[in-house]
Amino acid sequence: xxxxxxxxxxxxxxxxxxxxxxxxxxxxxxxxxxxxxxxxxxxxxxxxxxxxxxxxxxxxxxxxxxxxxxxxxxxxxxxxxxxxxxxxxxxxxxxxxxxxxxxxxxxxxxxxxxxxxxxxxxxxxxxxxxxxxxxxxxxxxxxxxxxxxxxxxxxxxxxxxxxxxxxxxxxxxxxxxxxxxxxxxxxxxxxxxxxxxxxxxxxxxxxxxxxxxxxxxxxxxxxxxxxxxxxxxxxxxxxxxxxxxxxxxxxxxxxxxxxxxxxxxxxxxxxxxxxxxxxxxxxxxxxxxxxxxxxxxxxxxxxxxxxxxxxx
Amino acid sequence: xxxxxxxxxxxxxxxxxxxxxxxxxxxxxxxxxxxxxxxxxxxxxxxxxxxxxxxxxxxxxxxxxxxxxxxxxxxxxxxxxxxxxxxxxxxxxxxxxxxxxxxxxxxxxxxxxxxxxxxxxxxxxxxxxxxxxxxxxxxxxxxxxxxxxxxxxxxxxxxxxxxxxxxxxxxxxxxxxxxxxxxxxxxxxxxxxxxxxxxxxxxxxxxxxxxxxxxxxxxxxxxxxxxxxxxxxxxxxxxxxxxxxxxxxxxxxxxxxxxxxxxxxxxxxxxxxxxxxxxxxxxxxxxxxxxxxxxxxxxx
Numbered sequence: 001x002x003x004x005x006x007x008x009x010x011x012x013x014x015x016x017x018x019x020x021x022x023x024x025x026x027x028x029x030x031x032x033x034x035x036x037x038x039x040x041x042x043x044x045x046x047x048x049x050x051x052x053x054x055x056x057x058x059x060x061x062x063x064x065x066x067x068x069x070x071x072x073x074x075x076x077x078x079x080x081x082x083x084x085x086x087x088x089x090x091x092x093x094x095x096x097x098x099x100x101x102x103x104x105x106x107x108x109x110x111x112x113x114x115x116x117x118x119x120x121x122x123x124x125x126x127x128x129x130x131x132x133x134x135x136x137x138x139x140x141x142x143x144x145x146x147x148x149x150x151x152x153x154x155x156x157x158x159x160x161x162x163x164x165x166x167x168x169x170x171x172x173x174x175x176x177x178x179x180x181x182x183x184x185x186x187x188x189x190x191x192x193x194x195x196x197x198x199x200x201x202x203x204x205x206x207x208x209x210x211x212x213x214x215x216x217x218x219x220x221x222x223x224x225x226x227x228x229x230x231x232x233x234x235x236x237x238x239x240x241x242x243x244x245x246x247x248x249x250x251x252x253x254x255x256x257x258x259x260x261x262x263x264x265x266x267x268x269x270x271x272x273x274x275x276x277x278x279x280x281x282x283x284x285x286x287x288x289x290x291x292x293x294x295x296x297x298x299x300x301x302x303x304x305x306x307x308x309x310x311x312x
Numbered sequence: 313x314x315x316x317x318x319x320x321x322x323x324x325x326x327x328x329x330x331x332x333x334x335x336x337x338x339x340x341x342x343x344x345x346x347x348x349x350x351x352x353x354x355x356x357x358x359x360x361x362x363x364x365x366x367x368x369x370x371x372x373x374x375x376x377x378x379x380x381x382x383x384x385x386x387x388x389x390x391x392x393x394x395x396x397x398x399x400x401x402x403x404x405x406x407x408x409x410x411x412x413x414x415x416x417x418x419x420x421x422x423x424x425x426x427x428x429x430x431x432x433x434x435x436x437x438x439x440x441x442x443x444x445x446x447x448x449x450x451x452x453x454x455x456x457x458x459x460x461x462x463x464x465x466x467x468x469x470x471x472x473x474x475x476x477x478x479x480x481x482x483x484x485x486x487x488x489x490x491x492x493x494x495x496x497x498x499x500x501x502x503x504x505x506x507x508x509x510x511x512x513x514x515x516x517x518x519x520x521x522x523x524x525x526x527x528x529x530x531x532x533x534x535x536x537x538x539x540x541x542x543x544x545x546x547x548x549x550x551x552x553x554x555x556x557x558x559x560x561x562x563x564x565x566x567x568x569x570x571x572x573x574x575x576x577x578x579x580x581x582x583x584x585x586x587x588x589x590x591x592x593x594x595x596x597x598x599x600x601x602x603x604x605x606x607x608x609x610x611x612x
Contacts, residue, residue: 005412013400144396151360151390152413153382307362309353309392 002154006162011169014132018170021124022177029181030188032115037189039085040104091117092270109195109273112182113203116269121178125207128170129214130235136163136219137302139228146307160299163219164291171211175204202276202284206269209287213263214239216294223298224305239263263287313338313461313492314359318368321354321516328354330516331368336494338460341487343507343524344496345592347600351516352496353393356463359494360390372461389457393465393496395450399439403432403449410453422456429478443470455482462486463494468502480506504592512599519599526567528589534564536577537584550576 011018085098085106091114098106115121140146149159179200186194218235225231242262249259259265266283314336321329329351336342344352357363359370361381370377372384397406407426411419426432430448438446447470454462464483468476476499483506486493497503503510504524512520533555536542542562546552551568560583566573577585598605 002413005409009398009401009409013398144392144394145398147362147390147392148397148410149413150362151385151388151392152410153386154413155382304364306364307357309357309394 002158003162003165006149006154006159007165007169010136010162010166014170018173021128022173024124025121025174025177026181026184028118028120029112029115029178030185032118033112033182033185033189033191035087036108036111037185037191040106040108040192041190042103085111088114091115092268094270094274097274104192106192108191108193109199110270112185112195113200113270113273115178115182116203116207121207125171125174125211126214126239128174129167129211130218130232130239132163132167132170133215133218134222134228134232134235136160136222137298138222138225138231141226141307142228144309147309150307156303157299160223160295160302164295167212167215167291168208171208171215172204174211175207178207179204199273202272203269206267206272206284206287209284209291210263210267212291213266213287213294216291217263219294220297220301223302226308263290314342314370314372314494316355316359316368316370319355319358319365319370320367321351321358321363322366327516329358332513332516332518333368334511334518334521336492337509338492339487339490340508341483341493341495341506343503343510344494344513345498345500345503345510345596346513347498349515350513352513353465354516355513356390356465356494356496359463360385360388387459388461388463389454389459390463391450391454391465391467393469395443395447395470397438397441397446397449399437401438403434403436403438403441406438406449407434407453411456414457418453418456418458422453425456425482426452429482430475444472444475447471448475451479451482455486459491461492461494463496465496466498467495468497468499476502500592500596510592510595512596514599520595522595524592530567531590532566533588533590534562534566535586535588536562536564536580536582538562539581539583543580547576 085093085103088098088111089095093110093114097110137146140149150156179197182195182200183197185191214235217238218231221234222228222231242264245258245262246264249256249262266286268280268283271277272280272284315334317333319329319332320327332351332355344355346352354363358365359372359377361377361384364378373387375383375387377384401409403426404423407422408419411417411422423434426434426449430445430452432441432445432448432452438449441449447467451464451467454464454467462483467483468479471479480502483493483495487506487508493506495503495507507524510522510524511518512522534552538560540560542557542560546554546564549568550573551566552573553565554562555565556563597603
């Protein structure tokens with residue numbers, strides 16, 4: 001019960017930020033589905049020329065240099081780029097699953113799930129992971145509110161467990177808000193074979209696991225530090241190093257192993273939804289393992305550390 | 313109720329608390345005095361199990377404060393020196409949260425104390441409270457907790473005079489109810505008013521423990537002017553000690569019975585005499601005043 005009481009307070013304090021983030025994810029999902037619908041069931045207007053074949057879009061995404069803009073519509077098209085599935089390929093959907101298919105037959109689920117690779121989604125999830133973890137202990141010490149809880153008969157392990165529970169709820173809500181956006185979109189937009197709610201679960205799990213992994217490696221730093229900013233900066237540094245490791249590994253074959261040091265190597269929302277192979281579930285388990293290991297390390301550090309006064 | 317033995321806390325080479333051994337008796341109000349940085353809060357936080365002693369030990373009701381800190385905190389309610397509360401919560405929600413962490417008991421009393429005694433509007437968000445109001449809220453919770461020990465670290469620091477009187481009254485009530493209170497503070501008159509015993513700390517060390525009842529009952533100061541040279545030595549059985557000697561004048565401290573003292577005075581060539589008592593300030597100044605006594609440890 002004490003765990004729930006503390007977790008509820010933690011969530012209560014951040015409820016508006018969480019609601020805002022969830023609403024943003026929900027809204028982004030609606031926009032995303034609008035784009036899918038526009039691609040799949042595009043309504044031709046008299047001014048527009050017929051879209052090029054999907055296969056041609058891959059090889060020639062922009063208008064041909066020999067093509068002269070003849071009217072406003074074609075100028076607009078040239079400026080924006082032609083609508084097509086390449087955006088989904090860029091966000092991790094395998095090209096052979098969408099390219100070459102007639103637009104109205106492209107798989108909706110895969111195109112929807114690709115949203116989990118959108119930079120905005122990354123930004124919010126990583127922000128929550130680092131922010132929540134750095135606030136969990138160092139932030140509470142810094143603002144002096146940890147005394148409030150830990151001068152009561154509360155085990156430090158209970159406090160830490162409540163932080164882990166609150167993190168699970170936060171990332172669960174964020175993942176589910178994307179899934180909810182996709183589900184609701186079916187009511188507003190025409191989509192090819194709308195998926196069932198259960199189809200989104202691997203994506204939700206993958207997204208939540210990424211956030212939890214980032215939370216997991218930032219938490220031990222927070223649990224042994226006094227400054228929230230320092231814990232956050234170190235957490236951010238590890239995250240950026242993970243991104244750099246992934247890029248480095250792709251550039252230099254001899255150092256491919258460095259990718260395994262990055263949490264992003266194990267994050268594949270499209271793959272796990274697409275195939276759901278045991279390898280992909282192993283990757284998901286690795287992310288959850290980082291969260292669990294981080295939680296354990298944080299608990300060990302937190303149980304042994306001094307908790308100085310806020311004025312000290 | 314609370315026993316510390318050789319309690320020490322060092323940060324690197326800096327000793328924040330050094331070799332503090334003391335005993336706080338069950339049901340007493342124990343004043344803890346000393347300037348900022350003297351080690352009061354560090355000692356309190358070691359008692360609560362928030363800090364791990366570098367050496368020595370502390371125990372509450374027989375439970376080790378570090379290893380069995382949960383048992384200790386079941387028996388102790390703590391008011392920190394600088395009260396920081398989450399501003400987003402409403403007063404009532406905060407009391408409810410704090411009570412839930414202690415099994416839900418004491419909420420009604422905490423609400424009653426906060427609303428009726430402290431005059432707080434618990435429907436307001438804590439961020440709209442002034443510093444003093446936040447302290448009142450935390451005090452209401454501390455006094456409502458059904459515990460054996462109350463540890464109040466500077467409980468009146470942000471309060472107006474009438475609220476201070478209320479707090480002192482609540483401390484007296486807690487003592488009547490059999491609770492043990494550690495009252496750490498800077499306002500000597502308040503500590504003098506409520507404390508049964510007072511400990512004075514200096515640079516992390518416990519310098520002196522004074523029994524305030526004994527002091528009120530038995531301590532008197534004598535200023536004597538003799539006709540001629542005062543005696544070199546004083547009768548031991550009278551429990552007289554010389555504080556100052558200046559020609560024909562002796563400044564004495566007396567802690568014994570009055571009868572033998574009067575008989576002795578009658579036998580002495582005393583030209584003039586003044587008898588008085590001493591407030592806590594004088595005692596405090598012996599350790600922290602401009603002419604404070606330095607000892608070997610201070611010179612190290």
